[in-house]
Amino acid sequence: MAGIANTKTPVTVLTGYLGSGKTTLLNRILTEPHGKKFAVIVNEFGEVGIDNDLVVDTDEEVFEMNNGCICCTVRGDLIRILESLMRRRGRFDGILIETTGLADPAPVAQTFFVDEDVRSKTRLDSIITLVDAKHFLDELDKAHEVQEQIAFADTIVLNKVDLVDERVLTAAEDRIRRLNPTASILRSERCDLDIASLLDRKAFDLDRVLEVEPEFLDEAHDHEHDDHxxxxxxxxxxxxxxxxxxxxxxxxxxxxxxxxxxxxxxxxxxxxxxxxxxxxxxxxxxxxxxxxxxxxxxxxxxxxxxxxxxxxxxxxxxxxxxxxxxxxxxxxxxxxxxxxxxxxxx
Incomplete structure (x- = not known):
């Protein structure tokens, strides 16, 4: 365990609109033989937790945040959980955060740069955005969260490709490219991916994010959810x-x-x-x-x-x-x- 005190813990954020497959990917990460151990933070929009019980039985520590979006009402809980984890970070190799499907990833990512204690001990490694290939084109212009999640990603998993034809997949990738021309796009069926290649990639590019949102490092945040x-x-x-x-x-x-x-x-x-x-x-x-x-x-x-x-x-x-x-x-x-x-x- 030598050198742990001087090593920042990598954090992977799994985001994506409702039903895109985030928990499926999380479970694949937790069960693949990649030799890494993770602490897991799961955020849910409703007051009754479900996702925590949908995470596979593992030795990992799972923290649940209910009744609020991680980018808004329970963001302080995220900071407190991260600070708690940092006091025992020798027990795991990284942290996985699964956001609610209505989350704007910007303030989640911002946490790892504007909070001094979190910044000194963790490193935002990657933001992986899941996209539901079947419903993406219909939801893109209805839900601004979909656009935000794609814009901030460094890796985009176009999931459920088995439910649509090549024409739809090509159209989806074209729309994704217009929002984020630099992210890698991976096609998948039930998140069947090379999991090891998604971990500890050092893929999050702060300079690119500042081009997308110059005020990213400002702590003020005006994200609002659809009242409907x-x-x-x-x-x-x-x-x-x-x-x-x-x-x-x-x-x-x-x-x-x-x-x-x-x-x-x-x-x-x-x-x-x-x-x-x-x-x-x-x-x-x-x-x-x-x-x-x-x-x-x-x-x-x-x-x-x-x-x-x-x-x-x-x-x-x-x-x-x-x-x-x-x-x-x-x-x-x-x-x-x-x-x-x-x-x-x-």
Whole structure:
């Protein structure tokens, strides 16, 4: 461990719009045999945490910041977590930060230059922006966050390339190049990349960023979120009935998918000893069993919806009707085949 005190810890920021694949890439980094150990910071927009539970079980330390965007209301939490990590940095080789999909990466990056203590002990190594190839062209002009995330990236992962044709991919890359002509663009399906090549690259170029945003190092920050975008969470301690839940979630996605920017959750099904993870982006929906519920873990269903003017009352009412009437009424005879991998596109 010689020389640790004089070595700055590299930090990789994973950003990208809602549903682009940030957690998928994070999990790949944590499970690939690259020989490095990371501390992980996960930021979520809603008040109920989901992403922390979607991170694979590893020996890494995972810190969660809920109910606010890392670039705005909880930025002070980021600084406090970083300062805490620096007091025990001999335990890991680097730090990974997964931002909420609504984050502007500029003030996140700014933290590593304007905060004296953070600057002296950490080094912003890279900003990796994930792009959802299927929905990117539609969202680009609607959400200014998409443009900001691309402009500040040094590496752009054009993800979900299997869902579109070459014409769409070429058009997406052309739009990306107009916003950021210097970043490298990597195509991927489910973030299947050479992970080692993404780490400790010393790729973040402050001079290039200052060309994009000359006031980058000024501490004033006026990032605002779209007032039409809101998030809400649904939590239920009773188990879900799969014969009610699946038709409900499919109809919800079909009816409100155009305004549904992101849906993710962990479901407890009656008679099933495994957690079921479900995720959606617009009208794309997929889910599968993740792992067994731990003995000390509350078997609670938690869903988070992020979208434009979503009808919370309607969705909440439908969700409530998916609970089993009496806990355990299925007698543990749930048909797991009914809850296998589901991938739906309307």
């Amino acid at each position: 975008i809101n998030s809400f969470s649904l939590v239920e301690g009773r188990p879900m009935d799969p014969e009610k839940f699946f038709p409900w979630i499919q109809s919800t996605v079909q009816n409100f998918g155009i305004d549904l920017l992101r849906m993710k959750g962990i479901v407890s099904f009656d008679g099933d000893d495994d957690r079921y993870v479900i995720q959606g982006v617009h009208m794309l929906l997929e889910g599968d069993h993740q792992r067994a519920w731990k003995s000390e873990e509350p078997r609670t269903t938690r869903l988070v919806f992020i979208g434009r003017n979503l009808p919370k009352d309607v969705i909440s009412d439908g969700f409530a009707k998916c609970c089993v009437v009496t806990q355990g009424c299925a007698g543990g005879n749930t048909d797991r085949d009914h809850m296998g991998t589901v991938t739906i596109s309307f």
